[in-house]
Amino acid sequence: MADALSVIPASVLRNLSDKLYEKRKNAALEIEGIVKQLASVGDHDKISAVINLLAKEFTYSALSNHRKGGLIGLAAATVALSSEAAQHLEQIVPPVLNSLSDQDSRVRYYACEALYNIAKVVRGDFIIFFNQIFDALCKLSADSDPNVQSAAHLLDRLVKDIVTESDQFSIEEFIPLLRERMNVLNPYVRQFLVGWITVLDSVPDIDMLGFLPDFLDGLFNMLSDSSHEIRQQADSALSEFLQEIKNSPSVDYGRMTEILVQRAASPDEFTRLTAITWINEFVKLGGDQLVPYYADILGAILPCISDKEEKIRVVARETNEELRSIKADPAEGFDIGAILSIARRQLDSEWEATRIEALHWISTLLDRHRAEVLCFLNDIFDTLLKALSDSSDEVVLLVLDIHACIAQDPPHFRQLVVFLVHNFRVDHSLLERRGALIIRRLCVLLDAERVYRELSTILEGEADLDFACIMVQALNLILLTSSELSELRELLKQSLGNAAGKDLFVSLYASWCHSPMAIISLCLLAQTYQHASSVIQSLVEEDINVKFLVQLDKMIRLLETPVFTYLRLQLLEPGRYLWLLKALYGILMLLPQQSAAFKILRTRLKAVPLYSFNGDQLKRASSGNSYNQILHYSGSQITEDDGISQDNGDLHNGINFASRLQQFQQMQQQHRMLEKSKAQAQKSSTSLSKDGAEAEKSQLPSTSSKRGPG
Numbered sequence: 068m069a070d071a072l073s074v075i076p077a078s079v080l081r082n083l084s085d086k087l088y089e090k091r092k093n094a095a096l097e098i099e100g101i102v103k104q105l106a107s108v109g110d111h112d113k114i115s116a117v118i119n120l121l122a123k124e125f126t127y128s129a130l131s132n133h134r135k136g137g138l139i140g141l142a143a144a145t146v147a148l149s150s151e152a153a154q155h156l157e158q159i160v161p162p163v164l165n166s167l168s169d170q171d172s173r174v175r176y177y178a179c180e181a182l183y184n185i186a187k188v189v190r191g192d193f194i195i196f197f198n199q200i201f202d203a204l205c206k207l208s209a210d211s212d213p214n215v216q217s218a219a220h221l222l223d224r225l226v227k228d229i230v231t232e233s234d235q236f237s238i239e240e241f242i243p244l245l246r247e248r249m250n251v252l253n254p255y256v257r258q259f260l261v262g263w264i265t266v267l268d269s270v271p272d273i274d275m276l277g278f279l280p281d282f283l284d285g286l287f288n289m290l291s292d293s294s295h296e297i298r299q300q301a302d303s304a305l306s307e308f309l310q311e312i313k314n315s316p317s318v319d320y321g322r323m324t325e326i327l328v329q330r331a332a333s334p335d336e337f338t339r340l341t342a343i344t345w346i347n348e349f350v351k352l353g354g355d356q357l358v359p360y361y362a363d364i365l366g367a368i369l370p371c372i373s374d375k376e377e378k379i380r381v382v383a384r385e386t387n388e389e390l391r392s393i394k395a396d397p398a399e400g401f402d403i404g405a406i407l408s409i410a411r412r413q414l415d416s417e418w419e420a421t422r423i424e425a426l427h428w429i430s431t432l433l434d435r436h437r438a439e440v441l442c443f444l445n446d447i448f449d450t451l452l453k454a455l456s457d458s459s460d461e462v463v464l465l466v467l468d469i470h471a472c473i474a475q476d477p478p479h480f481r482q483l484v485v486f487l488v489h490n491f492r493v494d495h496s497l498l499e500r501r502g503a504l505i506i507r508r509l510c511v512l513l514d515a516e517r518v519y520r521e522l523s524t525i526l527e528g529e530a531d532l533d534f535a536c537i538m539v540q541a542l543n544l545i546l547l548t549s550s551e552l553s554e555l556r557e558l559l560k561q562s563l564g565n566a567a568g569k570d571l572f573v574s575l576y577a578s579w580c581h582s583p584m585a586i587i588s589l590c591l592l593a594q595t596y597q598h599a600s601s602v603i604q605s606l607v608e609e610d611i612n613v614k615f616l617v618q619l620d621k622m623i624r625l626l627e628t629p630v631f632t633y634l635r636l637q638l639l640e641p642g643r644y645l646w647l648l649k650a651l652y653g654i655l656m657l658l659p660q661q662s663a664a665f666k667i668l669r670t671r672l673k674a675v676p677l678y679s680f681n682g683d684q685l686k687r688a689s690s691g692n693s694y695n696q697i698l699h700y701s702g703s704q705i706t707e708d709d710g711i712s713q714d715n716g717d718l719h720n721g722i723n724f725a726s727r728l729q730q731f732q733q734m735q736q737q738h739r740m741l742e743k744s745k746a747q748a749q750k751s752s753t754s755l756s757k758d759g760a761e762a763e764k765s766q767l768p769s770t771s772s773k774r775g776p777g
Contacts (some may be wrong), residue, residue, distance in 0.1 A: 079094045083133075340379050410428045510555075620664040
């Protein structure tokens with residue numbers, strides 16, 4: 068310090084700490100001259116002493132004017148040293164950097180100014196302090212004093228120029244600094260960071276793309292900034308990087324994919340669109356690198372397919388199709404279990420489009436990797452079964468397609484049908500809304516006969532008799548009306564002459580016994596008219612209720628549909644099909660005469676011609692005898708179905724009709740007992756309620772009316 072005091076006059080030192088800027092400036096110019104003279108003679112020891120004096124006695128002083136003077140003095144000394152300044156930077160720069168965080172804004176301003184002048188002199192030698200300078204500039208960019216901000220911006224531009232022309236800059240050391248600050252929310256800091264990313268990316272010798280995963284998330288975070296300018300800058304930087312990715316032969320897709328997947332679920336619309344756009348490009352470019360990330364990508368795509376923003380939906384759908392078209396192999400790391408898990412989770416989505424695409428993925432995997440998918444069946448089967456209750460018809464149809472594919476294996480087929488029946492049992496509205504759709508689709512996909520046989524087997528032992536009756540009526544209606552079951556109807560028509568038809572008739576009969584109308588319909592369809600007549604004759608008073616009459620009305624209307632054209636044509640030969648006539652007249656006698664169904668059936672029967680009867684029958688008919696008398700006269704001796712007799716008790720083509728009739732009567736007896744028990748329970752409940760009301764009334768205090776004086 069003594070050396071420094073010997074070369075710098077006391078007046079200069081006094082003016083250097085003066086409150087007036089002009090005096091400090093003049094003192095700095097004198098110091099510049101002194102240092103320049105010392106440098107010319109190579110007296111670096113005294114130069115070090117001068118710098119040390121300025122740092123310790125001025126820049127670290129408690130007095131702000133001293134600190135201001137010290138900063139100007141250090142800058143002046145650096146200018147004086149010129150090309151020789153590099154060897155003294157370790158003394159000059161640290162005090163200035165320290166002043167950048169001074170409490171006094173004017174000191175911070177002069178520190179920026181001093182550092183600017185120092186950097187302009189030393190240029191590339193300045194790089195050794197880059198990390199500290201960058202940290203300081205990052206803070207100053209958000210300084211509360213606009214003058215300090217302006218000075219910091221000037222310094223920042225100079226430092227960027229120095230870095231871009233330097234070959235000593237270390238990107239590896241810089242990236243950790245950048246990564247630490249990328250999640251800062253201050254808008255000025257964000258602008259500062261994006262500016263540096265853009266500048267460094269423009270330098271050919273600096274590989275910013277290789278370090279993109281380190282700050283990619285931060286850039287995406289800025290896309291939702293409240294400032295339009297910051298959003299625009301971040302988007303511009305991301306667009307430039309995406310273009311570089313397209314042109315680069317080597318990119319780390321894995322780490323970036325993890326970031327993009329998270330950002331695709333951002334609440335910010337612009338962030339989601341940018342993320343899904345990047346994912347779209349990655350799927351096209353990534354190749355084998357992306358195989359381990361397919362499940363994560365799918366988890367990001369599927370929700371975006373139902374996004375409220377159309378642009379996002381379009382890109383998401385395109386990406387989904389692109390991803391599904393790639394035929395990856397499990398041997399290459401393609402995780403089928405993870406994909407199925409994502410698809411299963413998305414089946415719970417509130418959005419129909421997402422659920423549909425999730426099902427398409429399951430279907431695709433079943434087609435390509437059936438054995439592997441079946442290994443994970445326990446994880447997805449319950450969810451697939453529950454999806455049969457989905458509110459969307461398209462979803463239900465897709466689920467049925469998948470179930471049909473799975474049900475190619477008998478155990479899975481049985482499990483599917485059992486669950487279906489269970490679902491219909493616990494949710495009757497599902498049976499009403501979707502029963503026909505589900506059953507018809509399954510019949511198309513899995514063979515109608517197989518489906519109906521399995522359903523009949525399950526319903527035969529159904530404990531809930533009311534449900535069994537409803538279910539059988541629904542199945543019977545589908546059987547009689549659906550075009551998908553036309554082959555099944557044709558097979559049943561041959562029940563008396565074909566072994567396959569007979570087996571199907573017997574198989575369905577056991578469960579159809581739950582509903583009288585279903586049995587009668589089945590017999591009419593199978594052309595077992597004598598047995599239909601026997602079933603009608605077996606009905607008792609308890610069977611003829613409102614529900615029965617409603618079903619009977621439906622059946623009469625069905626007889627007028629194309630399905631029963633053959634039956635109506637058979638009425639042209641009443642002499643040959645007398646049991647059909649007897650069955651139809653039996654139905655007619657059960658209907659109320661004022662009902663529409665009665666009028667429909669009576670009109671049909673009036674159209675039956677008389678000319679086909681033999682002479683004896685015509686005489687009876689012409690003498691005023693009714694068809695009932697004709698039928699009674701004919702009895703069981705008249706044959707039907709091409710002369711085949713169905714005498715009661717006889718076996719015909721292996722069908723024991725007497726046994727079948729007994730089976731029907733036993734089942735109906737169970738239904739009658741159930742109705743009686745329900746009626747008794749209701750009566751008991753009503754009686755208890757009445758007794759309780761009377762008891763409550765008896766406990767009320769009695770009141771006597773008093774007649775007033777007349």
